[in-house]
Amino acid sequence: MSGGEARAAVYVGRFQPPHRAHLGTVQGALGAFPRVLVLLGSANLARSVRNPFTAEERAGMFRAALRDVGVAKGRVLFRPIADRFDADAWAADVRAAARDVLGDVTPALVGFEKDASTSYLRWFPGWERLPTPSVPGLNATDLRAAFLTGRPLPEGVPEAVRAFLARFALTPAFRRLQVEWAAVEASRASLPPGVHLHEERWLCVRGEQVWLHTRTEPIGRGLWELPGRVLPPNERPALPADVVIDHPARALVAPTTAHVYLRPVPDFLPARPRTLARALVQPRRFHEDHHVLLTRWLAGELRGEG
Numbered sequence: 001m002s003g004g005e006a007r008a009a010v011y012v013g014r015f016q017p018p019h020r021a022h023l024g025t026v027q028g029a030l031g032a033f034p035r036v037l038v039l040l041g042s043a044n045l046a047r048s049v050r051n052p053f054t055a056e057e058r059a060g061m062f063r064a065a066l067r068d069v070g071v072a073k074g075r076v077l078f079r080p081i082a083d084r085f086d087a088d089a090w091a092a093d094v095r096a097a098a099r100d101v102l103g104d105v106t107p108a109l110v111g112f113e114k115d116a117s118t119s120y121l122r123w124f125p126g127w128e129r130l131p132t133p134s135v136p137g138l139n140a141t142d143l144r145a146a147f148l149t150g151r152p153l154p155e156g157v158p159e160a161v162r163a164f165l166a167r168f169a170l171t172p173a174f175r176r177l178q179v180e181w182a183a184v185e186a187s188r189a190s191l192p193p194g195v196h197l198h199e200e201r202w203l204c205v206r207g208e209q210v211w212l213h214t215r216t217e218p219i220g221r222g223l224w225e226l227p228g229r230v231l232p233p234n235e236r237p238a239l240p241a242d243v244v245i246d247h248p249a250r251a252l253v254a255p256t257t258a259h260v261y262l263r264p265v266p267d268f269l270p271a272r273p274r275t276l277a278r279a280l281v282q283p284r285r286f287h288e289d290h291h292v293l294l295t296r297w298l299a300g301e302l303r304g305e306g
Helices: 020-030 055-068 087-102 116-122 140-148 159-168 172-189 276-280 290-298
Strands: 008-013 035-040 076-080 108-111 128-131 197-202 209-214 228-230 243-245 256-261 272-275
Touching: 008 020, 008 087, 020 035, 020 055, 020 108, 035 055, 035 087, 055 076, 055 159, 076 087, 140 172, 209 276, 256 290, 272 276, 276 290
Parallel strands: 008 035, 008 108, 035 076, 108 128, 197 256
Antiparallel strands: 197 228, 209 272, 243 256
């Protein structure tokens, strides 16, 4: 290994929010390594029912919970990591973050491989693996469901996290997310089981402007999106797209393939020009992965995929 034996561990996750299993994983890693770098995923995405909390909020909850169980300050480091919806680019970001924070060591990668969402554990050849046990009946998905629907939280929520959630429940952001939760659940219930949707999106950049639409629906209300529409189940676009994007985690309601047209927005779709520079520095103003689509296209990463 570069730099000799691994002297630090890297733990990647969304931690939406952190719970007892996450804490136990970090404590276990600290039993083997002097430092643990926690990378907080989806840091570039807007608040949603899937990602209710910012990277700063998650780091604060995690730090407070670790402090309560006696973990010394400085042994656990936190950094945000963006979703790229591109495995190679994301893995490169993780390696770069580890190198920037930990220096010239080959770290151990911490994690429990439970399903496709943790397949990334195989993307770091040469890194030592530090497996962690699962905790049956405890996961952040169910925790979010309980929190956003007003049901009692499960036992595995640390007190510091409970205290943050109680404060967050008094904010306008929480009320918006409750509305979004109900809308997402209603949308899913209206769809056939196992459906895969398709949507049309127009990506139009002219000079220093990009054409965007501000969402008014309960899902993603107030966020910018690339102008377009989600098609009814079993319907496909009539026109060939310039770019096709298909990532299982890119849409909130159901798996959705984006058919992107690199041309002016048609008159029947609401859209208005926004300053491109302003849009680029506000990734968390965008719905789902639309900022990622914009930046990847500007970087030339999406050309020729359609």
